[in-house]
Amino acid sequence: MSSTAPTRTPHANSPEPHAATAPAVAVKGVGKTFGATEVLKGIDLTVPAGATTCLIGPSGSGKSTLLRCIAFLEEATKGTITIKGDPLGFAEAANGQRTRLSPQNIRSVRSRIGMVFQQFNLWPHMTALGNVCEALVTVRKMKRKEAEERGMAQLSRVGLEHRATHYPSELSGGQQQRVAIARALALDPEILLFDEPTASLDPELTGEVLNVMRDLAGSGMTLLVVTHEIGFAATVGESIAFLDHGRLLLNGTPREVFGEPRHPRLAQFLETYLDRGAATLL
Amino acid sequence: MSFKLFELMLWAAGYTVVLSAISIVIGLTIGLCVCAAKLARSRALSIPATVFISFFRGVPLLVQLLLIYNLLPAIGISVPSVVAAVIGLSLCTAAYQAENLRGGFNSVPKGLLEAADMVGLSPWQQLKRIRAPIALRLTLPALVNEAILILKASSLISVVGVIELTRMAQNLSASTYRPLLFYSVAGGLYLVICWTVAGGGALAERLTRTSRA
Amino acid sequence: MSLDFGLIIEQMPDILSGLWVTLWIWVVASILGAALGFLVAAARRYGPAPLDWLLKLYVEILRGNPFLIQLFLLYFGGPFIGLRLEPIPAGLIGLTIYASAYFSEIFRAGFQAVPRGHVEAAQCVGLSRSQILRRILLPEMTMLVLPQCVNMAIILIKETAILSIITVPEMTMVIGAIGSQQYAFVDAMFLLAIFYWVLVEICDWLGRRAEAKLSKFRFAVT
Numbered sequence: 001m002s003s004t005a006p007t008r009t010p011h012a013n014s015p016e017p018h019a020a021t022a023p024a025v026a027v028k029g030v031g032k033t034f035g036a037t038e039v040l041k042g043i044d045l046t047v048p049a050g051a052t053t054c055l056i057g058p059s060g061s062g063k064s065t066l067l068r069c070i071a072f073l074e075e076a077t078k079g080t081i082t083i084k085g086d087p088l089g090f091a092e093a094a095n096g097q098r099t100r101l102s103p104q105n106i107r108s109v110r111s112r113i114g115m116v117f118q119q120f121n122l123w124p125h126m127t128a129l130g131n132v133c134e135a136l137v138t139v140r141k142m143k144r145k146e147a148e149e150r151g152m153a154q155l156s157r158v159g160l161e162h163r164a165t166h167y168p169s170e171l172s173g174g175q176q177q178r179v180a181i182a183r184a185l186a187l188d189p190e191i192l193l194f195d196e197p198t199a200s201l202d203p204e205l206t207g208e209v210l211n212v213m214r215d216l217a218g219s220g221m222t223l224l225v226v227t228h229e230i231g232f233a234a235t236v237g238e239s240i241a242f243l244d245h246g247r248l249l250l251n252g253t254p255r256e257v258f259g260e261p262r263h264p265r266l267a268q269f270l271e272t273y274l275d276r277g278a279a280t281l282l
Numbered sequence: 283m284s285f286k287l288f289e290l291m292l293w294a295a296g297y298t299v300v301l302s303a304i305s306i307v308i309g310l311t312i313g314l315c316v317c318a319a320k321l322a323r324s325r326a327l328s329i330p331a332t333v334f335i336s337f338f339r340g341v342p343l344l345v346q347l348l349l350i351y352n353l354l355p356a357i358g359i360s361v362p363s364v365v366a367a368v369i370g371l372s373l374c375t376a377a378y379q380a381e382n383l384r385g386g387f388n389s390v391p392k393g394l395l396e397a398a399d400m401v402g403l404s405p406w407q408q409l410k411r412i413r414a415p416i417a418l419r420l421t422l423p424a425l426v427n428e429a430i431l432i433l434k435a436s437s438l439i440s441v442v443g444v445i446e447l448t449r450m451a452q453n454l455s456a457s458t459y460r461p462l463l464f465y466s467v468a469g470g471l472y473l474v475i476c477w478t479v480a481g482g483g484a485l486a487e488r489l490t491r492t493s494r495a
Numbered sequence: 496m497s498l499d500f501g502l503i504i505e506q507m508p509d510i511l512s513g514l515w516v517t518l519w520i521w522v523v524a525s526i527l528g529a530a531l532g533f534l535v536a537a538a539r540r541y542g543p544a545p546l547d548w549l550l551k552l553y554v555e556i557l558r559g560n561p562f563l564i565q566l567f568l569l570y571f572g573g574p575f576i577g578l579r580l581e582p583i584p585a586g587l588i589g590l591t592i593y594a595s596a597y598f599s600e601i602f603r604a605g606f607q608a609v610p611r612g613h614v615e616a617a618q619c620v621g622l623s624r625s626q627i628l629r630r631i632l633l634p635e636m637t638m639l640v641l642p643q644c645v646n647m648a649i650i651l652i653k654e655t656a657i658l659s660i661i662t663v664p665e666m667t668m669v670i671g672a673i674g675s676q677q678y679a680f681v682d683a684m685f686l687l688a689i690f691y692w693v694l695v696e697i698c699d700w701l702g703r704r705a706e707a708k709l710s711k712f713r714f715a716v717t
Binding site: 110114122134139 | 393397399402407411416419
């Protein structure tokens with residue numbers, strides 16, 4: 001964190017009544033259906049603050065959908081999600097009635113969450129620095145010069161200050177993803193979500209992204225990572241959640257989840273991911 | 283051909299370029315409005331936009347021009363023929379440009395807007411900062427193409443009596459009995475204009491850098 | 496202004512003959528134009544380099560100036576080099592040549608769009624050159640170029656209206672003449688516009704249906 005400029009955002013140090021005790025994210029009874037298919041079937045999950053939680057599971061298990069619900073890119077059809085105790089999107093009354101919160105409220109709760117996408121989603125008409133500074137200027141109303149200083153600090157944090165003026169098309173996939181991480185970090189989020197951040201990268205480029213994530217985990221940020229990199233999950237993750245067919249099958253420390261005796265579904269899943277570092281666990 | 287006559291042809295070519303450029307700009311403006319209406323959620327907006335696009339793309343420009351040229355006086359609006367011609371060209375290109383713009387807006391990858399959503403850009407900021415700039419860049423090649431089509435299509439306004447390049451060639455070949463010469467010169471001038479626009483478009487595309495995204 | 500389509504309907508036989516001329520010139524010019532365009536594209540791809548340059552010039556000249564100028568050159572300029580044509584043959588030849596340039600570009604893109612790997616895969620399993628052409632290249636190209644050929648055919652319907660300027664007795668000329676005689680030119684043009692509009696929408700719909708039928712064969716175009 002040493003290279004980060006010590007800037008304050010409106011909420012970063014504001015007194016949250018339950019910030020000290022509340023988990024970073026609390027998911028209660030979340031369900032999601034797309035048409036007739038039930039993708040999430042009542043998930044309860046607690047994401048501890050200041051730690052790295054990895055969501056693993058086979059394709060189609062619903063882990064990305066769960067992450068997108070926590071980012072409010074998808075709206076859960078059932079249940080509630082709270083961010084440090086504050087309800088996200090919907091408030092639930094004692095009788096279980098859900099009411100939609102105001103757009104301002106949704107935006108303010110959401111501004112505390114950062115997201116890194118599988119496809120990077122860098123804006124192609126802006127430079128790396130432009131991507132990082134965009135929200136600082138248009139949303140946080142920072143002065144251009146101040147925003148650029150802050151943006152450069154974030155780029156150097158991911159080791160790309162020398163690529164600041166390059167356009168996304170001039171960067172490798174790994175570099176693009178690191179810029180995307182810098183873009184999310186620039187807004188000083190309390191929680192950083194990663195949606196399969198290395199899944200669309202060539203194998204030789206995954207390392208640079210995973211290293212940046214490892215550094216972030218070491219700095220005490222709250223990370224929630226959907227990943228197929230089992231080796232990364234087992235070594236960096238402090239909490240592991242294993243999803244299967246829209247249900248949370250296992251949740252605990254890597255030792256609890258990966259240790260013997262192993263759940264048969266997890267054992268079967270690990271078999272298919274030997275090349276992603278699962279071999280070391282077997 | 284004397285230099286004097288060639289000068290007349292050049293002058294007429296300039297007129298063709300000016301009228302086409304005016305039509306393209308007016309057409310782009312109308313096209314943006316029609317595209318916005320077509321993308322609107324309200325049926326009251328999207329249905330008229332769909333009909334507009336379908337009609338002006340489905341009817342030959344010659345028929346549109348003859349219709350507008352004769353319709354305006356019939357409903358009591360008397361305008362010079364060049365105005366009727368520009369209205370016709372503008373409405374026709376507006377329909378095509380609306381479709382091109384719609385294609386551009388629809389091909390902005392959804393993830394780029396999700397990323398904007400995540401960093402807190404409001405819907406209006408997303409449109410202004412992300413969606414519109416990318417959509418316009420994606421539309422640029424189609425816009426250049428449309429400009430070339432309109433330059434060529436503008437030859438049809440000769441039938442309503444506007445003395446642009448084609449009409450000038452027609453008049454001069456009638457008075458000198460040398461159609462082969464004057465239509466060839468006209469064709470050559472159209473070629474130069476179209477190739478210049480195409481070259482300029484290719485250059486502009488190279489200057490506005492975008493990734494495939 | 497009063498729309499009186501009744502007057503125009505009385506002239507049905509003339510209108511039908513105009514419709515017939517429009518339709519047959521359109522169909523024949525589309526087919527001949529596509530055939531000529533295919534030959535041009537194939538010659539450019541498989542012929543010697545000088546032929547490619549020459550044909551590129553042919554295509555670019557035709558694509559770089561208006562159809563009306565080409566038509567005038569042929570119809571009014573032709574007699575000066577001994578080519579005296581009646582309106583209908585002049586219109587048909589002009590439209591065919593004009594169409595061939597655009598069709599050739601569609602086919603050229605089609606040739607290029609078939610991935611090399613598909614041809615290499617066919618070579619590896621032992622198909623001959625002509626078998627590769629018949630069994631691999633042509634079917635794949637058809638899927639790729641069909642939507643654009645339909646599009647081009649639709650453009651050509653609209654271009655047939657221009658033939659009225661050199662007095663080809665097709666729809667625009669016939670209906671325009673009736674409209675002038677009966678002092679109902681605006682009404683006549685409305686009727687004409689609706690006629691073309693319906694014709695274009697029908698073709699567009701048929702084209703989309705054909706495309707939907709073929710789409711199940713579509714391979715992953717990247």
